[in-house]
Amino acid sequence: MMSFTATKFAPSPLPLNSTIPRSNDKPLSFSFDHFKPHPSSSFLGSTRTLLRFGALARPHARTRSSSPVSAVLLQQTSNLLVTKEEGLELYEDMILGRFFEDKCAEMYYRGKMFGFVHLYNGQEAVSTGFIKLLKKEDSVVSTYRDHVHALSKGVPSRQVMSELFGKATGCCRGQGGSMHMFSKEHNLLGGFAFIGEGIPVATGAAFTNKYKREVLNQADADHVTLAFFGDGTCNNGQFFECLNMAALWKLPIVFVVENNLWAIGMSHLRATSDPQIYKKGPAFGMPGVHVDGMDVLKVREVAKEAIQRARRGEGPTLVECETYRFRGHSLADPDELRDPAEKEHYAGRDPIAALKKYLFENNLANEQELKAIEKKIDEVLEDAVEFADNSPLPPRSQLLENVFADPKGFGIGPDGSYRCEDPKFTQGTAHV
Amino acid sequence: MSADPKVFLMGEEVGEYQGAYKISKGLLEKYGPERVLDTPITEAGFAGIGVGAAYYGLRPVVEFMTFNFSMQAIDHIINSAAKSNYMSAGQISVPIVFRGPNGAAAGVGAQHSQCYASWYGACPGLKVLTPYSSEDARGLLKAAIRDPDPVVFLENELLYGESFPVTAEALDSSFCLPIGKAKIEREGKDVTITAYSKMVGYALKAAETLAKEGISAEVINLRSIRPLDRSTINNSVRKTNRLVTVEEGFPQHGVGAEICTSVIEESFGYLDAPVERIAGADVPMPYAANLERMAVPQVEDIVRAAKRACYRSVPLAAAA
Numbered sequence: 001m002m003s004f005t006a007t008k009f010a011p012s013p014l015p016l017n018s019t020i021p022r023s024n025d026k027p028l029s030f031s032f033d034h035f036k037p038h039p040s041s042s043f044l045g046s047t048r049t050l051l052r053f054g055a056l057a058r059p060h061a062r063t064r065s066s067s068p069v070s071a072v073l074l075q076q077t078s079n080l081l082v083t084k085e086e087g088l089e090l091y092e093d094m095i096l097g098r099f100f101e102d103k104c105a106e107m108y109y110r111g112k113m114f115g116f117v118h119l120y121n122g123q124e125a126v127s128t129g130f131i132k133l134l135k136k137e138d139s140v141v142s143t144y145r146d147h148v149h150a151l152s153k154g155v156p157s158r159q160v161m162s163e164l165f166g167k168a169t170g171c172c173r174g175q176g177g178s179m180h181m182f183s184k185e186h187n188l189l190g191g192f193a194f195i196g197e198g199i200p201v202a203t204g205a206a207f208t209n210k211y212k213r214e215v216l217n218q219a220d221a222d223h224v225t226l227a228f229f230g231d232g233t234c235n236n237g238q239f240f241e242c243l244n245m246a247a248l249w250k251l252p253i254v255f256v257v258e259n260n261l262w263a264i265g266m267s268h269l270r271a272t273s274d275p276q277i278y279k280k281g282p283a284f285g286m287p288g289v290h291v292d293g294m295d296v297l298k299v300r301e302v303a304k305e306a307i308q309r310a311r312r313g314e315g316p317t318l319v320e321c322e323t324y325r326f327r328g329h330s331l332a333d334p335d336e337l338r339d340p341a342e343k344e345h346y347a348g349r350d351p352i353a354a355l356k357k358y359l360f361e362n363n364l365a366n367e368q369e370l371k372a373i374e375k376k377i378d379e380v381l382e383d384a385v386e387f388a389d390n391s392p393l394p395p396r397s398q399l400l401e402n403v404f405a406d407p408k409g410f411g412i413g414p415d416g417s418y419r420c421e422d423p424k425f426t427q428g429t430a431h432v
Numbered sequence: 433m434s435a436d437p438k439v440f441l442m443g444e445e446v447g448e449y450q451g452a453y454k455i456s457k458g459l460l461e462k463y464g465p466e467r468v469l470d471t472p473i474t475e476a477g478f479a480g481i482g483v484g485a486a487y488y489g490l491r492p493v494v495e496f497m498t499f500n501f502s503m504q505a506i507d508h509i510i511n512s513a514a515k516s517n518y519m520s521a522g523q524i525s526v527p528i529v530f531r532g533p534n535g536a537a538a539g540v541g542a543q544h545s546q547c548y549a550s551w552y553g554a555c556p557g558l559k560v561l562t563p564y565s566s567e568d569a570r571g572l573l574k575a576a577i578r579d580p581d582p583v584v585f586l587e588n589e590l591l592y593g594e595s596f597p598v599t600a601e602a603l604d605s606s607f608c609l610p611i612g613k614a615k616i617e618r619e620g621k622d623v624t625i626t627a628y629s630k631m632v633g634y635a636l637k638a639a640e641t642l643a644k645e646g647i648s649a650e651v652i653n654l655r656s657i658r659p660l661d662r663s664t665i666n667n668s669v670r671k672t673n674r675l676v677t678v679e680e681g682f683p684q685h686g687v688g689a690e691i692c693t694s695v696i697e698e699s700f701g702y703l704d705a706p707v708e709r710i711a712g713a714d715v716p717m718p719y720a721a722n723l724e725r726m727a728v729p730q731v732e733d734i735v736r737a738a739k740r741a742c743y744r745s746v747p748l749a750a751a752a
Binding site for chain 1 (some may be wrong): 437438440466467471472474476477478479480481482483484485486487488489490507508511512516517518519520521522523524525527556557559579580581610611612613656658659660661662663664666698
């Protein structure tokens with residue numbers, strides 16, 4: 001078992017025009033398709049550099065061959081990356097994510113869902129690839145694009161759908177909404193609207209594990225935290241602050257960048273001085289890995305190593321997943337700036353189609369089994385929508401609840417006793 | 433920290449430097465570097481790390497070297513700490529304390545002198561405390577650390593050096609003060625003066641001066657900006673019928689504005705005079721010593737305001 005040692009990741013510049021061949025025996029469709037920059041992006045600096053070195057300028061080629069990850073793959077005895085059960089589990093999770101998001105769009109246009117809704121279509125490989133490797137005690141911190149992270153982590157679709165409808169049976173009783181999914185039971189720590197906000201919180205959750213081991217002497221504490229965020233966030237100060245502290249204190253965290261090339265309408269190339277995000281890891285003393293985020297099996301392989309590294313106490317990893325969102329930034333986004341050719345290119349790399357192809361080609365599943373899964377998910381979602389529809393709206397008394405864990409925080413009322421002790425307070429009729 | 437191993441301190445210079453203002457002196461030696469953490473200069477980062485740790489049940493005490501630096505972390509104090517219990521419908525509470533010196537010191541300039549009581553006092557989900565005396569500091573800090581909600585604990589650099597008498601009760605290890613209860617530092621019957629933090633000392637001195645001139649002032653040490661003890665304030669105003677609010681921060685949307693409105697809403701009929709509001713000058717803090725003195729309320733300002741509220745600009749004895 002290869003272990004990541006710090007020396008392997010001493011920051012040395014990777015040659016852009018290397019011709020190290022990728023030796024792989026997997027029938028996965030490895031698209032070496034060159035990175036097609038958006039024609040209207042006027043940021044010429046790094047675009048030119050990438051273009052000049054043509055097709056082999058795919059950055060992940062060199063990273064992977066110089067990282068121990070590919071070495072692990074070469075040592076595998078079996079040709080296959082997953083067993084049949086694992087393959088079907090991954091397929092089901094991605095289908096759940098995809099169908100759920102499509103259902104959200106349907107419900108939004110029917111007026112049942114409102115506000116800001118950010119859909120995850122196209123990025124399912126990242127969520128499934130990482131989160132399906134976690135234990136229940138491990139935690140996930142996400143951004144506003146968190147529905148599928150919640151589902152992959154195990155929050156029931158009924159609860160997520162109700163939360164989106166704003167009903168009292170939602171995972172946060174309707175108080176959080178699309179962008180703020182929290183679940184203590186499944187260790188989903190949100191759901192943050194401000195980009196970059198979740199990264200320090202995730203770092204703190206990872207810190208807790210270290211604290212439990214070292215101060216509270218819980219030797220079995222080995223939970224790992226995953227922080228998901230996008231390419232735009234990688235230019236934010238909090239990201240760098242946390243890369244520094246996580247590496248400094250060797251925290252059990254994996255920083256997962258879902259680089260879908262767009263931050264609303266701002267192309268990654270226009271916003272970033274050096275668009276290769278994985279390079280920012282070694283600058284802070286942690287490994288930086290780039291992976292094709294449209295391929296769930298590749299993501300899973302990288303995730304396995306990164307999560308195990310964290311669990312062993314060797315510190316953080318930065319994983320950049322190159323992925324794409326098929327829909328706009330949110331349901332209110334007209335999505336006019338992205339080139340249709342780019343969208344088509346990535347639609348051809350749909351992660352679900354890729355996994356399906358892999359399962360068929362390796363005789364791990366047949367058409368009926370996959371259709372059965374899809375039908376099952378359809379039924380689950382129909383049930384979720386019905387449940388959400390029939391659920392009650394939050395009662396009026398819920399407005400003042402949970403502002404504080406200790407409701408004495410509402411202070412002392414005119415009669416000198418604490419406001420929260422007044423019975424009318426919880427019925428929502430007391431004056432505040 | 434000795435009672436609960438989940439409590440830890442995190443901030444700049446809290447460990448080896450013994451605290452930027454020596455507040456955490458000796459703690460590193462006693463509890464070790466795992467519980468007294470020196471952080472890099474990353475307010476947003478370590479405030480967020482504290483919040484993440486609090487999500488998991490640890491009880492961090494995050495120190496800001498001054499609360500001016502908390503502006504770099506204010507997103508975490510409000511969005512990920514204050515609002516989380518509500519957004520998660522009670523699943524995730526955040527038992528964190530953000531503490532540090534607040535308000536003006538001496539000659540530190542505009543960017544190091546702002547008072548944040550009114551900004552943080554406006555946010556639901558936060559508790560905001562402002563101790564004055566040693567007893568306040570001890571009792572309120574213990575209460576804050578034991579509290580399951582995020583608490584912003586606003587200390588004062590100049591008060592760090594002042595000594596106060598303490599009772600034996602206050603020195604007891606389980607001594608705690610209730611959050612949300614103000615203290616009447618001095619009883620009186622002619623005018624109510626509310627103040628917090630350093631201004632309580634000034635108000636008490638002003639009350640001494642006023643007493644010599646026949647005006648008996650009641651001084652209320654607010655202790656808790658959020659929740660504000662409106663009940664004590666209103667009862668006092670109903671007794672004295674006159675109110676002077678004192679604060680060091682900027683006047684617009686300040687603590688005094690809230691107290692004034694609260695009194696008007698609940699005790700309008702009892703007021704015999706308009707509410708007098710003393711606050712810092714509506715300017716960024718100047719550096720020159722004489723200008724700084726003009727920009728911060730002084731004892732004379734409080735005395736003058738109290739007399740205005742009593743419609744007396746000459747001592748009672750001289751009024752014929």
